[in-house]
Amino acid sequence: MPMVDLESVFDRLSGSPIRIFREGERVLAEGGRTGQLLFLVQGAVDVVKDGWHIASITKPGAVFGDMALLRGKPHSADVVAVAQSSLYVVDDARCFLLSEPLIALHVAAVQAERLDSANRRVIAARNQVLAGEHGTAEVVALFDEIAFALNRAA
Numbered sequence: 001m002p003m004v005d006l007e008s009v010f011d012r013l014s015g016s017p018i019r020i021f022r023e024g025e026r027v028l029a030e031g032g033r034t035g036q037l038l039f040l041v042q043g044a045v046d047v048v049k050d051g052w053h054i055a056s057i058t059k060p061g062a063v064f065g066d067m068a069l070l071r072g073k074p075h076s077a078d079v080v081a082v083a084q085s086s087l088y089v090v091d092d093a094r095c096f097l098l099s100e101p102l103i104a105l106h107v108a109a110v111q112a113e114r115l116d117s118a119n120r121r122v123i124a125a126r127n128q129v130l131a132g133e134h135g136t137a138e139v140v141a142l143f144d145e146i147a148f149a150l151n152r153a154a
Contacts, residue, residue, distance in 0.1 A: 004106045006061045012103050013039055013088040016096075021045075021081035028064055028079040037093035037107070038064040043085020049077040054144075056082070063110045069093050070111075121146045 018041060021027050027038060027045055040062040047055040054077065064087070068075045090096045097104040125142035 003109045004102055008102060009039070009061055009106045010041070010088075012100055013090070016088045016090050018086050019089045021085045021087065023081055023083055025081045026078060027081055027085070027087065028075045028077075030076065030078045031074045033068070033074050034065060035069065035091065035093055036065050037069060037090040037096070038079075039088040039090075040064070041086040041088060043081060043087075044083040045085055046080050046082050047077050048080060061106070061110075063107055065093065066107050066111065069097075070107075118146055 019038075021043070028034065028036075030049065040057065040060055042060060044056065044058045045062075045064070046053055047057065064079050065075065067073075097107065121142070125139070125146060128142065129139055
Protein backbone atom coordinates (compact mmCIF):
# COMPACT_ATOMS: atom_id res chain seq x y z
CA MET A 1 0.00 0.00 0.00
CA PRO A 2 1.46 3.39 -0.93
CA MET A 3 2.31 5.81 1.88
CA VAL A 4 0.27 8.55 0.23
CA ASP A 5 -2.72 7.89 -1.96
CA LEU A 6 -2.82 9.61 -5.35
CA GLU A 7 -6.22 11.18 -4.70
CA SER A 8 -4.78 13.03 -1.69
CA VAL A 9 -1.75 14.13 -3.71
CA PHE A 10 -3.91 15.50 -6.52
CA ASP A 11 -6.22 17.16 -3.97
CA ARG A 12 -3.23 19.06 -2.51
CA LEU A 13 -2.04 19.96 -6.02
CA SER A 14 -5.46 21.22 -7.14
CA GLY A 15 -4.47 24.85 -6.50
CA SER A 16 -1.56 24.54 -8.94
CA PRO A 17 -2.02 25.09 -12.66
CA ILE A 18 -2.27 22.16 -15.04
CA ARG A 19 -0.27 22.59 -18.22
CA ILE A 20 -0.94 20.61 -21.38
CA PHE A 21 2.14 19.52 -23.33
CA ARG A 22 1.72 18.49 -26.96
CA GLU A 23 3.41 15.41 -28.39
CA GLY A 24 7.10 16.20 -28.94
CA GLU A 25 7.08 19.20 -26.57
CA ARG A 26 9.83 19.39 -23.96
CA VAL A 27 8.52 19.35 -20.40
CA LEU A 28 11.95 19.89 -18.78
CA ALA A 29 15.33 20.52 -20.39
CA GLU A 30 18.55 18.86 -19.29
CA GLY A 31 20.79 21.52 -17.76
CA GLY A 32 17.89 23.88 -17.03
CA ARG A 33 17.08 25.32 -13.62
CA THR A 34 13.35 25.85 -13.22
CA GLY A 35 12.77 25.32 -9.50
CA GLN A 36 9.61 23.50 -10.59
CA LEU A 37 8.07 20.19 -9.74
CA LEU A 38 5.75 18.60 -12.28
CA PHE A 39 3.27 15.83 -11.55
CA LEU A 40 1.84 13.72 -14.36
CA VAL A 41 -1.95 13.76 -14.44
CA GLN A 42 -2.36 11.89 -17.72
CA GLY A 43 -0.36 11.17 -20.86
CA ALA A 44 3.09 9.80 -21.59
CA VAL A 45 6.58 11.23 -21.37
CA ASP A 46 10.07 9.96 -22.10
CA VAL A 47 13.16 10.75 -20.06
CA VAL A 48 16.27 11.25 -22.21
CA LYS A 49 19.79 11.86 -20.90
CA ASP A 50 22.68 12.70 -23.21
CA GLY A 51 20.56 11.50 -26.14
CA TRP A 52 19.92 8.15 -24.46
CA HIS A 53 16.31 7.09 -23.80
CA ILE A 54 16.22 5.93 -20.20
CA ALA A 55 12.54 5.79 -19.29
CA SER A 56 8.98 5.93 -20.58
CA ILE A 57 6.47 7.10 -18.00
CA THR A 58 2.68 6.94 -18.06
CA LYS A 59 1.81 6.51 -14.37
CA PRO A 60 -0.30 9.34 -12.92
CA GLY A 61 1.45 10.97 -9.98
CA ALA A 62 4.91 10.56 -11.49
CA VAL A 63 7.16 13.43 -10.41
CA PHE A 64 9.64 15.38 -12.53
CA GLY A 65 12.15 18.00 -11.45
CA ASP A 66 12.52 16.37 -8.04
CA MET A 67 16.15 15.33 -8.40
CA ALA A 68 17.22 18.82 -9.47
CA LEU A 69 15.22 20.47 -6.73
CA LEU A 70 16.41 18.19 -3.94
CA ARG A 71 20.05 18.34 -5.05
CA GLY A 72 20.10 22.05 -5.87
CA LYS A 73 21.46 21.20 -9.32
CA PRO A 74 20.27 21.66 -12.91
CA HIS A 75 17.85 19.15 -14.41
CA SER A 76 19.78 15.98 -15.19
CA ALA A 77 17.71 14.89 -18.20
CA ASP A 78 15.21 16.02 -20.82
CA VAL A 79 11.59 15.09 -20.23
CA VAL A 80 9.61 15.05 -23.48
CA ALA A 81 5.89 14.45 -24.03
CA VAL A 82 5.40 11.49 -26.38
CA ALA A 83 1.64 11.95 -26.34
CA GLN A 84 -0.47 14.90 -25.29
CA SER A 85 0.10 15.06 -21.55
CA SER A 86 -1.21 17.12 -18.69
CA LEU A 87 0.92 17.88 -15.65
CA TYR A 88 0.43 19.90 -12.50
CA VAL A 89 3.16 22.55 -12.42
CA VAL A 90 4.43 23.81 -9.07
CA ASP A 91 6.61 26.88 -9.68
CA ASP A 92 8.18 27.60 -6.31
CA ALA A 93 8.59 23.94 -5.46
CA ARG A 94 10.97 24.39 -2.53
CA CYS A 95 8.51 26.58 -0.64
CA PHE A 96 5.63 24.36 -1.70
CA LEU A 97 7.32 21.25 -0.25
CA LEU A 98 8.05 23.08 2.99
CA SER A 99 4.37 23.96 3.35
CA GLU A 100 2.96 20.65 2.06
CA PRO A 101 4.42 17.69 3.97
CA LEU A 102 2.06 15.26 2.23
CA ILE A 103 3.53 16.22 -1.16
CA ALA A 104 7.07 16.07 0.27
CA LEU A 105 6.27 12.55 1.52
CA HIS A 106 4.97 11.59 -1.94
CA VAL A 107 8.17 12.87 -3.58
CA ALA A 108 10.27 10.97 -1.02
CA ALA A 109 8.26 7.79 -1.67
CA VAL A 110 8.83 8.12 -5.43
CA GLN A 111 12.57 8.59 -4.83
CA ALA A 112 12.68 5.59 -2.47
CA GLU A 113 10.90 3.38 -5.01
CA ARG A 114 13.37 4.38 -7.74
CA LEU A 115 16.34 3.64 -5.49
CA ASP A 116 14.96 0.30 -4.29
CA SER A 117 14.26 -0.83 -7.85
CA ALA A 118 17.75 0.19 -8.98
CA ASN A 119 19.37 -1.56 -6.00
CA ARG A 120 17.56 -4.81 -6.82
CA ARG A 121 18.68 -4.58 -10.45
CA VAL A 122 22.30 -3.81 -9.50
CA ILE A 123 22.42 -6.89 -7.27
CA ALA A 124 20.86 -9.09 -9.96
CA ALA A 125 23.23 -7.73 -12.62
CA ARG A 126 26.25 -8.27 -10.36
CA ASN A 127 25.24 -11.84 -9.65
CA GLN A 128 24.66 -12.58 -13.33
CA VAL A 129 28.00 -11.06 -14.34
CA LEU A 130 29.85 -12.99 -11.60
CA ALA A 131 28.18 -16.19 -12.73
CA GLY A 132 29.41 -15.55 -16.27
CA GLU A 133 25.88 -15.66 -17.64
CA HIS A 134 26.31 -12.74 -20.02
CA GLY A 135 28.63 -11.32 -22.65
CA THR A 136 29.39 -7.63 -23.11
CA ALA A 137 26.15 -6.76 -24.94
CA GLU A 138 24.06 -8.41 -22.24
CA VAL A 139 25.98 -6.62 -19.47
CA VAL A 140 25.31 -3.29 -21.19
CA ALA A 141 21.62 -4.22 -21.38
CA LEU A 142 21.63 -4.94 -17.63
CA PHE A 143 23.03 -1.49 -16.94
CA ASP A 144 20.40 0.02 -19.23
CA GLU A 145 17.77 -1.65 -17.04
CA ILE A 146 19.39 -0.16 -13.95
CA ALA A 147 19.34 3.33 -15.46
CA PHE A 148 15.70 2.83 -16.40
CA ALA A 149 14.90 1.78 -12.82
CA LEU A 150 16.61 4.87 -11.44
CA ASN A 151 14.68 7.22 -13.68
CA ARG A 152 11.24 5.71 -13.84
CA ALA A 153 8.58 7.24 -11.68
CA ALA A 154 6.95 5.03 -9.10
